[in-house]
Amino acid sequence: MFSFFKKKPVAPEAPATPAVAPTPAPSVAPSPELPELLPIEEPAEKKQSWMARLKAGLAKTSNNLSVLFVGAKIDDALYDELEAALLMSDAGVDATTYLLDTLKRRVKEDKLLDAAAVKAALKQLLLELLTPLERPFELGRHTPTVMMIAGVNGAGKTTTIGKLAKHMQTHGQSVLLAAGDTFRAAAREQLMVWGQRNNITVISQASGDPAAVAFDAVQSGKAKGLDVVMVDTAGRLPTQLHLMEELKKVQRVLGKGMEGAPHETLLVIDGNTGQNALAQVKAFDDALKLTGLVITKLDGTAKGGVLAAIARVRPVPVYFIGVGEKIDDLQPFVAAEFVEALLG
Known part of the structure; x- marks a missing residue:
């Protein structure tokens, strides 16, 4: 989401003449002064529409991963199939190795016994991995x-x-x-x-x-x-x-x-x-x-x-x-x- 930070207005520098004059066009009024960073929230219906499009866009990647957990046993065969699916999704060798090694450790430590729990653990790992990439545009x-x-x-x-x-x-x-x-x-x-x-x-x-x-x-x-x-x-x-x-x-x-x-x-x-x-x-x-x-x-x-x-x-x-x-x-x-x- 966008965030904005407005400082007190500063007098603009002396106008500089551009080499090529821009075509006149109506300008958009600047946003009002804001004292602090403020997130701009999207309406609920718009957010739902975006999620539907996002899920549709990622459907192929999602299907390749999710199908592995349907009625699956927690064994080496599952991990091998998961490794292949991650590599095919272009997660890369480094991320794939990290996710599998960490997932195996959590399955063991948390004594996860069914495929749904393992999928949830993978979901949490992906969230932890991707969250540092998320940053509001200021x-x-x-x-x-x-x-x-x-x-x-x-x-x-x-x-x-x-x-x-x-x-x-x-x-x-x-x-x-x-x-x-x-x-x-x-x-x-x-x-x-x-x-x-x-x-x-x-x-x-x-x-x-x-x-x-x-x-x-x-x-x-x-x-x-x-x-x-x-x-x-x-x-x-x-x-x-x-x-x-x-x-x-x-x-x-x-x-x-x-x-x-x-x-x-x-x-x-x-x-x-x-x-x-x-x-x-x-x-x-x-x-x-x-x-x-x-x-x-x-x-x-x-x-x-x-x-x-x-x-x-x-x-x-x-x-x-x-x-x-x-x-x-x-x-x-x-x-x-x-x-x-x-x-x-």
Whole structure:
């Protein structure tokens, strides 16, 4: 869920003229000053709808795990089948070994005698493993909050930016987008569509330096006193070292545009890519020091265990998860909800 922290208003710095003037668009009124961190609770009916979609999205992974406990005996055969199911779900060797070893120890210590009790113990272990990944996304500590969004092509990065922007608007945040993927015309056009759809200004150039676009966006956001500036970046593979250096340059230039920026460096990863997603987290975290993850396309996949792999190997907070194409199909990650959908 979103949390906001509003400090006393500070006079904006002198306006800086952006290299490319943004298209005028109605701005969203800033949220009122809040004295402390306050969670924004979703209505009960909306929460139920989200849980239904989450369970449907994780159904394949859930079925592969849950079927093992139906009328099962607590023996080596069960553990072998569970090991295979966890590996197939892309939990990874490290997380799978940890979960099985700890589960066997708890079964012995607690004298668990039936499959339902063992399943409940596994559910508790998964909750303990994933809970450290859960962290509220905070806005309002900076004006604007500058977010740099990275990810490989095909992960759903630009679409995710549009969804997040809309999500923030519904929580009273004024948003500016920067089309920093200057290498791919379709990415700029896609972001412009999201901007028009949500009445959000988009800083864009037909060609040029992505870092310059990012810098202009920060200056514009500061001058207008906006709440959030979200910077799209070019999709690239972590093995393309020269392009990873370009990402580092964008990050450095954002820091020159505003002290402490970017305040959030997020990586969007495709939940279907399994262990490749873990490799992406490692590479981008090494290069950019990620502050959070957005995991998309969990709908219909049998690879929902990748979060366990991330938790064990590179526990970067998971801010949001997505299970479909609709705006509401991207929601804050809550470990208890995820585990309930997986083993409920």
